[in-house]
Amino acid sequence: MPEPQSTLQLLIHALLQRDPPRAKSLSVTLLGDAIGPHGGNIWLSDLIDLVTPLGINERLLRTSVFRLVAQDWLQSERHGRRSLYRLSESGQELTAAASERIYVGSRNDWNGDWTLVILPRFGNSSLDGRGALRRELVWAGFGAIAPGIFALPRNQTVRARKVLAKLKVTDKALILSAHDMNKGQGLLLGSLVSQCWDLENVAQQYRQFSDTFAPMLEAIDGHTRPMQAFAVRALTIHEWRRIVLHDPQLPQQMLPVDWPGHAARELCGKLYWKVFDLAEEHLNQVIQRDPSHFQALKPHVYQRFGNHSPRSS
Template identity: 40%
Template sequence: MSSLAPLNQLVTRFQEQIPIRASSLIVTLYGDAIEPHGGTVWLGSLIQLLEPFGINERLIRTSMFRLTKEGWLTAEKVGRRSYYSLTGAGRRRFDKAFKRVYSSVVPQWDGSWHLAMLTQLSADKRKQVREELEWQGFGAISPVVLASPRADRTDINATLLDLDALEDTILFETTGQDVMASRALRAQVRESWRIEELGAQYSEFIQLFRPVWQALREQDSLQPMDCFMVRLLLIHEYRKLLLRDPHLPDELLPGDWEGRAARQLCRNLYRLTCAPAEQWLSSAMETADGPLPDASENFYRRFGGLR
C-alpha cells in the first residue's frame, strides 16, 4: 500500500473491475513505458512490476499468452527466462493507439467534412462499417450517413477495403466552410457524437486524478514506485477515454468542454511523475542484455516536452 490515499483508491478501483483488465493494463504498460526503452522485457521483472496493482503471476502469464496469440507480442527464450517483445504489427498498433495520447497540439479545422453514405450496403455490412468508422471519429447524421470533420482519406479507404466495403460505400468531401458552428450544427453534434455522455466521463476522470495531483504536489519528495503507478493508471484511463473521443474541433464543442481540463490535468500529472517513474522502471525492469536501455529521444517530446 502507498502512503498516498488517492493512489490507493485508484488501485482499489482498478482491482474491483470484474473481470480485472490485466491484458489492457499490459498494453498500456508496453505502449507507455516499455516501447520507449526498446520494447523488450523479462517476464519475471514484468510480474514484479505489476504485483502492486493486485495482478497475480498466473493472470499475467495468461494475459501475455493471449497478447502473443493476438499478434501484439512475441516471446524469446534465453535459458529458462522468457523475454517478451513487441511484434512489428504490435508496434504499429501501439503507434496508432497512443499517437493522440501524447500529442501537444490539436490541428486547426478548415470547416470541411468527410461524409460516408452506406445506402448500398447490406444491413449486416452497414452495421460493421458504421462501428469501425465511429471508432475513427465519425458520427451518425442518419442511419445511413456518417460524417467527420477530421478524417484521413487513406485511413478511411484502408478500413473500408479491410471490410470489403470500399466499392459499395459512397464517400464525399465538402469544401471548407465558416468554422463558426451554428446552433443547429452544435445541436446535431450533441446528438450524433453523444457529447454530453463523453463530457461526463471526462468529469469522472478529473475527479479521480485531481486528488492525486494535489497529494503529490504536497510531498517533500516523490516516491519512484508511487509515481510509476500513478503514471501507468493515468495513461491507462486517459487512453480509454481517447478511444471514445471523436476529437472534434473546438468550434463544435461546448465552451466548458471537460476534455480540455482533462488533457491539461493529464499533461501536468505526467510531467510531474515522469522522472521518478523512469527511475523506478530502470531499477525494476530487465532485458536479456541487462538493465533497461535509456528512453528514446522521441519519448521526451511527449506532451510538448518532458525535460
C-alpha cells in the same frame, strides 16, 4: 508498528479498489507508453514485476498476454524457459494511431473539412461485416449521421482506408472529402453533433478523471518513491487512454467553451511530467536488468503533452 501510509499511497490503493485495471488493456498501455520508448521488448517476468503492485497477479497476466498474442496485439519469442514480448506490427500501428489522441488531442486549425465513409447497399443485402466496420469507425472517432454514413470533422482518409483494409472491404465502401456548403441556409453538418456523438457521457468521464487524479497531483511530494510514481503514471495514462479513445476529439470550434476535456488534459499532462523522472527510475530498475534488450529513453517522448525539457543529467 507499521509505518503509516502516505496520502498518495492511500489514493492509489483507493483507486485500485474502486476501479481495478484490466490486465489486457493495462499491458497494452504499458507497452505503448513506457516500454516502447525503451525499445519495446520486455520479459514476461519483468512485466509481472511492473503490474503486481497495480493489483494484477501473475496468473491473470499470463492469461492476458497469451490472449493478446492470439489477437495479434503482441508477439512473443521463447528463450529457453523465458518469454520476451513486444507489440506486433498490428499492435504498433494501433498504438501509433492512438498516440496522437492520447498525447496531442484536438487541433485548433480545423478548416471545416469532413471525412465521410459511406457503406452502400448492394442488391438486396447490406455490406457483410457492417457491425464490425461500424465498431472500428466509431473507435476511430467517426459518428453515424445517417444509416450507412459515417462522418468525422477532420481529414481522416488514411485512417479510414486502414480500417477498410483491415476488414477487407476496401472495394465496398466510399471514402469522400466534404465541406459544408449550406452556410446557414439549411441543415449544417455541425448541428448533428449531439446526434452522432454522446458528448455528455464523454464529458462526465473527463470530470470524473479530474476528480480522481487532481488529489494525486497535490499529494506528490519529496517523499514520493519511484514505485509510487510509476503506479501514478501507469494508472493516469491507463485511465486517460480509456477516455480519449472514446472521445471523437471534435475540433475546438464544435465544443462547448467550458468543455471539461480541456482541464482534464492539462491535469493529465501536469501529473504525467511531475512523476515522470521518478517513474523512469523504477522502470529502469526493472527492465534494465537485461541490457541486451534495453534501450535508452527515446527523445521523442518529451514531445508528449506539449514539449517538456528532460531533466539535466
